[in-house]
Amino acid sequence: MSSSALSSTIEMALAGKVVARFVLEQGELLIGSDYGVILLPLQMALRSFEPILPTMEVYASVGQDDAIVQQVLGALDAHQSIEIFGCSNAESSFLLRSLAHQFEMEHGVLYLEQADVLEDVLQWMFEQLYRVPADVKASRAEIRAGLRDRQVLVLLNHPTLTGSEFEQLNQILPESLFVVASSKRRFFQADCAIEVSGLDEGSCQPQIRADRDPEAIFAESRLLRETLQAYVKQKRWAEVLRMVKSTEKVFAIAKWWGAWEQLLNLGLQAAWALEDEGAEAWALHQLGTLAFCQEQVTLGYDLLKQALDLRADLGEKTAIAFSQHNLSQLKALIVPVETENLPQYNQRYLF
Structure with missing residues (x-):
């Protein structure tokens, strides 16, 4: 992990925490930290996939x-x-x-x-x-x-x-x-x-x-949504937030990002109900970064800016660094920076 790409604060927070990395069109996404996901720049050419x-x-x-x-x-x-x-x-x-x-x-x-x-x-x-x-x-x-x-x-x-x-x-x-x-x-x-x-x-x-056992992630997704919907109806917001935080990485890693987005929105709803600004900022950080990864740049910017403002008010330096970093990566996409020193990644996937 390059010090030019990440601040020492973020590097320390990520140490031993990264459980998955994904190469995107926009760069690389690191998943694992409780402060949220992190974006890294990569110089990418046009990608192609083998049928x-x-x-x-x-x-x-x-x-x-x-x-x-x-x-x-x-x-x-x-x-x-x-x-x-x-x-x-x-x-x-x-x-x-x-x-x-x-x-x-x-x-x-x-x-x-x-x-x-x-x-x-x-x-x-x-x-x-x-x-x-x-x-x-x-x-x-x-x-x-x-x-x-x-x-x-x-x-x-x-x-x-x-x-x-x-x-x-x-x-x-x-x-x-x-x-x-x-x-x-x-x-x-x-x-x-x-x-x-x-x-x-x-x-x-x-x-x-012989075919009754569904793929685990689909089964988890359906069961989790049913449980969360029941908790939402009962206004058990603390349980909703706890479940979202404990399971959202599973869906991120499985690449089921539609379900991941639904979970994060429920987490944001729970944070609002609990008036938990730290959890609200975390959910906004996750949703903003996810929106950016799904080519919704304006929405991603708005959500990350809200997350950064909240984290700045709370004064938590590591959390601030995470949102500031991702916001900077988004700005770099809008106003491209020099890419000659960025790491290269093979863009044709033939095995």
Whole structure:
């Protein structure tokens, strides 16, 4: 860690605390300190990511749903997006996976079962279709540009996806086809809707049981949000703030930054309710830096400035140094500084 990039105060505060680093378009993000995340400058050229084919477990189709499968395949041949409704979550999982080996798209098949923030769904899709190093976070612009020309069959068993989000997915992946499963009809934007009267549970249950454990981070995200929503309704603000502070790093490190932003906003709400200016400044620092990392420069500047002003009023020198540093990095983006002495980073990810 270069002394030219960080003050001695920040270096001391970060010692032994950094648990993750991410290379962004704008620089490098260090995660771990209780004072907040830190931005470091890096000289970056245009990045590119190597396309890959996704892999997924598929199920063989069974007799009871052959007619439904053929109806779905006919709609896919006509290049139509489809909603299948009237089946349970287990039936949806089985039916969607049974489609995966029966219809081919140039860039493969994606299956998503867990509910999460749309931005995190897009992040997951991008990392299934491109080789992304663990320490690299693709930007919103990179993700959208990368997904735009992908020809993928997207199978969605997503219980909380809204009509607006479904429409956004179609706009972001215009060359892809979507099959969405629901217990009842939700997506009138779909080109075709197929009602399922019910599958033979016994014929598919053995395969489904082997696939009941969701990815840990999705499960944590859903459970945490449900718990926090209950605490918010009960106005248990101290518990809300404690949970946010103890878990937000998990979502930052997992690159689920949509869920991370939601958590931080709840933390800010709790800090306001508790009149805890230190926690408020921390949440503003995190949200401002995250906004900057997601190319929302004006919002990032405003939030970081609020964080710095609060921390200056409180007089906590290390906290002040963290927010002042990130604000300076943001200003450097607006008014570029000399980059010849900045560390270089390989911008093409081929392994």
